[in-house]
Amino acid sequence: MPGPAGVARADIIALLQEGRSDRHIAAALHTSNKRVRRIRGELELPEATRATTITLEQAWRARTRDTGDGHLTWTGAYREGFPTLKHNGINHTARRIAFTIAHGREPEGRVLAGCGHATCVHPRHVTDQPMREALNTQYQQIFGAAA
Template identity: 65%
Template sequence: MPGPKGVPRADIVALLSEGHSDREIGRRLRTNPKRVGRIRAELGLPQYRPIPALSLEQAWSAQTEQLDDGHMRWTGYLREGTFPVLKHCGVDYAARRIAFLIAHGREPEGRVLAGCGWRECVAPAHVTDRPMRVQLNTQYAAIFGAAA
């Protein structure tokens, strides 16, 4: 069944074999996605099934590097050159907030900072939120006094 001029069937078949959706092939080749669907059916190919996107935690893990000393380096995007940010499904997430959620199973309160002394660290076990820092400061003052 010949299609419109300029969109050879072989081009559609090639993109189908690469695993693209009918809509994507129609957009790329400027042809009707219904035509692509008909060709898919004629070839006995299954309906397009999108590959599930990585979870937020998987995407975060893919952009970290575990260091020998227990710290973790962010290898992904840095906003303003210093602030680690994960871009996932069109949304920006602070990398340390995700690390905190991984380690503690809850949303952090206030800013999340590396509590280990290395400012760039994003290791889940090293990040702290405001209530954790307040508690630590209170314990420190109780042990060493306010002057320490």
């Protein structure tokens, strides 16, 4: 529900969940510190400190939504058509984060949704270049080059 200045409560909550300070949120969203402090209290969230920070994975998870059919869609920002996340001043792509979550290593090459849903960022659904090459090789071994 929008507040007095038209700032959506959900926008304030999203920044609170990122660990941002009341002052930062008020300045970024052009709302009052008092309103941000009140919402923080209602949600029983601790005061933000410089040491308060959330992990990259937590920031990523806060911007995904379960579609109910096994996929995750990105609710965060897009840059040049790619789902992105800025964390601690560094830009990341959502699919690269998802890949690292699932495989415990950095991806090689482009990371794509391998499930057929272009907007999916589910960790188990993203593939990097070596994975796609291996799948193509297996496909050719099974069905031949003519397939």
